[in-house]
Amino acid sequence: MEPKTKYDRQLRIWGEQGQAALEKASICLLNCGPTGSETLKNLVLGGVGSITIVDGSKVELGDLGNNFMVDESSLGQSKAKCVCSFLQELNDAVKAKFIEEYPQALIDTNTSFFSQFTVVVATQLVEESMVKLDRICRQANVMLIFARSYGLTGLVRISVKEHTVIESKPDHFLDDLRLNNPWPELRGFAEAIDLNVQDPVAHKHIPYVVILVKMADEWIKSHGGALPSTREEKREFKELLKARMIAMDEDNYKEAIDASFKVFALRGISSDLQRIINDSCAEVDSSSSNFWVMVAALKEFIANEGGGEVPLEGSIPDMTSSTEHYVNLQKIYQAKSEADFHVIEQRARDILKKIGRDPHSIPKATIKSFCKNARKLKVCRYHLIEDEYNNPSLAELQKYLTDEDYSIAVGFYILLRAVDCCAANFNSFPGQFDGGMDEDISRLKSTAVSLLNDLGCNGLTLTEDLINEMCRFGAAELHAVAAFIGGIASQEVIKLITKQFVPMSGTYIFNGIDHKSQLLTLY
Amino acid sequence: MADAAPPSKSRDLDKLLLRPGNLVGPTFDPGVQLRDDLQEYAKILVVGAGGLGCELLKDLALSGFKNLEVIDMDRIEVTNLNRQFLFRLEDVGKPKAEVAAKRVMERVSGVNIVPHFCRIEDKDIDFYSDFNIIALGLDSIEARSYINAVACSFLEYDSDNNPREETMKPMVDGGTEGFKGHARVIVPGVTPCFECTIWLFPPQVKFPLCTLAETPRNAAHCIEYAHLIKWDEVRSGKAFDPDNADHMKWVYDEAVKRAELFGIPGVTYSLTQGVVKNIIPAIASTNAIISAACALETLKIASAFSKTLSNYLTYNGVEGLHTKVTEFVKDKDCLVCGPGVLIELDTTVTLQEFIDMLEGHPKLLISKASITYHGKNLYMQAPPVLEEMTRSNLNLPLYDLMDKIPKDILHAIGTINKDNKKSSGLRKLRVDFKGIDGITDMDMAGGA
Ligand SMILES: [Zn+2]
Numbered sequence: 001m002e003p004k005t006k007y008d009r010q011l012r013i014w015g016e017q018g019q020a021a022l023e024k025a026s027i028c029l030l031n032c033g034p035t036g037s038e039t040l041k042n043l044v045l046g047g048v049g050s051i052t053i054v055d056g057s058k059v060e061l062g063d064l065g066n067n068f069m070v071d072e073s074s075l076g077q078s079k080a081k082c083v084c085s086f087l088q089e090l091n092d093a094v095k096a097k098f099i100e101e102y103p104q105a106l107i108d109t110n111t112s113f114f115s116q117f118t119v120v121v122a123t124q125l126v127e128e129s130m131v132k133l134d135r136i137c138r139q140a141n142v143m144l145i146f147a148r149s150y151g152l153t154g155l156v157r158i159s160v161k162e163h164t165v166i167e168s169k170p171d172h173f174l175d176d177l178r179l180n181n182p183w184p185e186l187r188g189f190a191e192a193i194d195l196n197v198q199d200p201v202a203h204k205h206i207p208y209v210v211i212l213v214k215m216a217d218e219w220i221k222s223h224g225g226a227l228p229s230t231r232e233e234k235r236e237f238k239e240l241l242k243a244r245m246i247a248m249d250e251d252n253y254k255e256a257i258d259a260s261f262k263v264f265a266l267r268g269i270s271s272d273l274q275r276i277i278n279d280s281c282a283e284v285d286s287s288s289s290n291f292w293v294m295v296a297a298l299k300e301f302i303a304n305e306g307g308g309e310v311p312l313e314g315s316i317p318d319m320t321s322s323t324e325h326y327v328n329l330q331k332i333y334q335a336k337s338e339a340d341f342h343v344i345e346q347r348a349r350d351i352l353k354k355i356g357r358d359p360h361s362i363p364k365a366t367i368k369s370f371c372k373n374a375r376k377l378k379v380c381r382y383h384l385i386e387d388e389y390n391n392p393s394l395a396e397l398q399k400y401l402t403d404e405d406y407s408i409a410v411g412f413y414i415l416l417r418a419v420d421c422c423a424a425n426f427n428s429f430p431g432q433f434d435g436g437m438d439e440d441i442s443r444l445k446s447t448a449v450s451l452l453n454d455l456g457c458n459g460l461t462l463t464e465d466l467i468n469e470m471c472r473f474g475a476a477e478l479h480a481v482a483a484f485i486g487g488i489a490s491q492e493v494i495k496l497i498t499k500q501f502v503p504m505s506g507t508y509i510f511n512g513i514d515h516k517s518q519l520l521t522l523y
Numbered sequence: 524m525a526d527a528a529p530p531s532k533s534r535d536l537d538k539l540l541l542r543p544g545n546l547v548g549p550t551f552d553p554g555v556q557l558r559d560d561l562q563e564y565a566k567i568l569v570v571g572a573g574g575l576g577c578e579l580l581k582d583l584a585l586s587g588f589k590n591l592e593v594i595d596m597d598r599i600e601v602t603n604l605n606r607q608f609l610f611r612l613e614d615v616g617k618p619k620a621e622v623a624a625k626r627v628m629e630r631v632s633g634v635n636i637v638p639h640f641c642r643i644e645d646k647d648i649d650f651y652s653d654f655n656i657i658a659l660g661l662d663s664i665e666a667r668s669y670i671n672a673v674a675c676s677f678l679e680y681d682s683d684n685n686p687r688e689e690t691m692k693p694m695v696d697g698g699t700e701g702f703k704g705h706a707r708v709i710v711p712g713v714t715p716c717f718e719c720t721i722w723l724f725p726p727q728v729k730f731p732l733c734t735l736a737e738t739p740r741n742a743a744h745c746i747e748y749a750h751l752i753k754w755d756e757v758r759s760g761k762a763f764d765p766d767n768a769d770h771m772k773w774v775y776d777e778a779v780k781r782a783e784l785f786g787i788p789g790v791t792y793s794l795t796q797g798v799v800k801n802i803i804p805a806i807a808s809t810n811a812i813i814s815a816a817c818a819l820e821t822l823k824i825a826s827a828f829s830k831t832l833s834n835y836l837t838y839n840g841v842e843g844l845h846t847k848v849t850e851f852v853k854d855k856d857c858l859v860c861g862p863g864v865l866i867e868l869d870t871t872v873t874l875q876e877f878i879d880m881l882e883g884h885p886k887l888l889i890s891k892a893s894i895t896y897h898g899k900n901l902y903m904q905a906p907p908v909l910e911e912m913t914r915s916n917l918n919l920p921l922y923d924l925m926d927k928i929p930k931d932i933l934h935a936i937g938t939i940n941k942d943n944k945k946s947s948g949l950r951k952l953r954v955d956f957k958g959i960d961g962i963t964d965m966d967m968a969g970g971a
């Protein structure tokens with residue numbers, strides 16, 4: 001069987017390149033309870049290169065009730081070994097191995113261990129270990145993701161110094177058509193088409209791009225160089241379009257009216273892109289990544305040949321048109337895009353030379369993709385977890401605590417930290433064992449209060465209901481919650497590895513009570 | 524002093540099921556009894572054994588349920604293996620429901636899963652009434668619509684037109700596409716049903732035939748031309764089968780020819796399959812997220828151990844991570860979850876006349892209807908054996924067939940013609956016989 005067939009449904013999402021990146025990736029999983037096992041299951045099915053499972057525990061009866069990767073025959077055996085052998089069954093293309101050791105021990109004694117991996121997936125770690133591992137992975141430049149399930153709550157967060165994305169593939173993005181700012185070839189093509197053509201068949205097959213370029217031009221000429229900007233002017237522009245229709249069934253004109261907002265769009269680059277080209281990393285040197293070298297080239301292009309615009313994307317959406325007009329229009333957009341690409345490529349090669357790198361060290365295909373996606377570039381940066389824990393933004397914290405939509409999520413965020421304090425001080429999580437519930441509740445409450453005070457949120461408190469619930473959870477790892485958290489974690493890992501789409505930012509707090517989960521940005 | 528509980532497979536679930544809680548459902552009654560009842564009495568049907576169904580079966584089997592059934596008409600294909608984790612390469616060609624049930628039972632001891640390898644329409648309505656909750660893992664709108672209508676058909680209203688709680692058949696429904704998905708809870712009579720919010724699933728836009736025939740502009744137009752026009756022209760009489768590799772290759776070759784003729788780039792074999800089969804991209808992680816949310820809500824409906832989702836969760840992982848809960852409202856005029864369409868009849872109307880009338884009814888537009896009355900088949904269009912058995916009823920007055928009850932509920936199953944599209948459907952009808960006064964009504968009730 002061709003391996004491509006098996007991956008057909010995902011190749012349609014991330015393509016051959018994304019798949020190749022996955023097949024090269026090596027993943028390390030810390031702790032293989034249901035949260036870790038489910039995360040890894042989704043990645044093994046997708047065909048990652050290799051997995052290494054680190055867990056020192058033996059399978060107990062309770063594990064059979066929440067982890068699909070172990071069964072009766074696993075009782076008493078190494079959990080890492082059992083989970084590993086089940087995962088291997090799912091996809092023999094994946095190299096699967098296990099290490100029977102507690103992650104804690106590796107974090108404390110063998111920090112160089114982690115540098116061999118593409119991504120470390122750290123599940124069910126307590127705060128102290130999270131902070132230590134975070135420093136280790138940051139130092140070794142290894143991508144790290146934390147995932148934790150705890151009763152009906154849990155968290156997922158990414159920790160990577162910098163993650164840059166060329167193919168962010170947003171769902172909805174304005175087409176790059178330059179209707180109000182056509183380059184000479186597009187203008188020439190539009191001028192050669194007569195909007196007043198007598199033949200009704202020809203009239204209704206003029207593509208809306210041509211209609212809008214011509215109408216925008218007419219408007220600009222009669223309005224002192226300005227585009228329609230007020231609501232009244234926009235309405236008027238649409239009326240003008242409507243007046244050009246010679247029959248009710250002219251879909252091209254209907255499309256032109258619907259697409260008229262593309263004429264009103266401001267020229268130039270977005271504030272997001274402005275921020276990227278202004279980033280200090282765009283001042284490149286020999287240690288700069290390919291991404292930033294290309295940003296530097298882009299910056300030069302915008303200031304020079306681009307006249308304030310990025311390289312043209314080069315594709316047009318489908319629209320009512322004769323085949324001939326459409327194919328020609330497509331060629332005009334492609335030609336301009338190709339020309340822009342050559343300029344950027346030259347500039348990138350010049351920059352590489354200047355910083356002492358091989359001018360051809362960035363492949364042509366990469367530069368091409370960069371140009372096509374220039375408007376959609378993304379830069380994600382993540383702070384160290386200990387910075388957030390030591391110095392969270394007080395203003396944000398207070399805002400969340402007093403916002404009804406966020407109060408449960410931020411409450412869980414505090415309580416997830418508080419249960420770790422309790423575990424450190426009393427050797428068990430609140431409510432982990434039956435009996436002594438009242439004592440555990442009051443301990444958790446006082447721990448949470450003092451944590452809030454330490455963070456500077458004096459006087460603010462969490463509801464009794466939430467504290468009681470957290471004790472009731474007693475560190476239970478429910479399968480459905482673990483599968484949810486594991487699903488989210490694996491999704492983010494895929495985005496990090498393929499460098500496609502945009503990974504989450506902040507801390508995702510799962511709220512399994514009413515599903516009003518939130519992303520919290522606290523630093 | 525804290526004690527370690529004796530070892531139990533229910534170690535983690537017990538904390539949530541045995542301990543009292545604060546943010547829980549109104550009927551939550553924690554204790555060993557609750558856990559045992561879930562295991563012993565709760566019966567859940569999983570509809571679909573694909574990407575969502577495999578996950579749902581695993582999640583439910585590890586959420587304290589022991590009586591599960593699964594229904595799916597499909598066989599395993601190679602392209603399922605990147606996400607339908609219960610299937611292996613050597614399973615290709617076997618029925619999904621059977622393999623999925625077997626695999627989960629192998630791994631989770633004590634769980635019983637009954638597979639049904641058939642179409643959802645092949646089961647009679649009574650089959651569905653047997654379950655406490657129905658979990659839907661489907662990728663088709665028509666199938667969702669059908670199960671929704673079945674579940675809503677059990678809903679009865681009291682004399683004040685309030686839904687009767689004991690007749691509510693809750694559903695949880697999930698759906699995914701790429702990095703996006705939704706999970707929802709449907710409690711007929713309380714939340715909107717699938718049909719109340721059908722606008723959430725707009726019909727797929729098809730290319731106009733004139734575009735395909737005269738002004739193709741992109742690769743998909745060339746492919747659909749080969750598939751929808753050229754095939755019939757050249758191979759008329761032979762039905763196109765999307766699962767036949769030779770047929771697919773033929774369409775691809777024709778599409779390439781057409782694309783060359785018009786100078787259109789981009790026709791590939793993979794795109795041809797995608798367009799012709801309307802392939803929805805699918806990955807393991809999204810299915811895992813959505814199914815887990817559905818399983819968790821199923822456990823909440825069955826146990827009330829926490830509040831429930833109210834009532835629609837969306838997940839989008841394309842740009843960052845967005846989850847959102849929306850509380851949709853019921854359509855009070857919904858034909859499916861409402862009290863049923865009222866039909867006033869004379870006592871002399873025969874069953875045949877009644878069936879004919881349904882076809883012309885402006886709200887119903889249901890043709891070739893089979894009619895059931897409290898589970899009893901009054902007339903069945905198929906299979907032939909049943910048709911023959913019930914044919915003689917056609918000439919009898921409906922009033923007599925309904926034991927002279929002046930007001931009652933009937934179910935009609937047939938072909939629904941909506942927006943020029945035909946689909947199987949079920950409608951609940953409130954029949955009211957004219958000229959029967961209240962005294963008779965009371966007499967009948969007393970005599971029943
Ligand atoms: Zn409804």
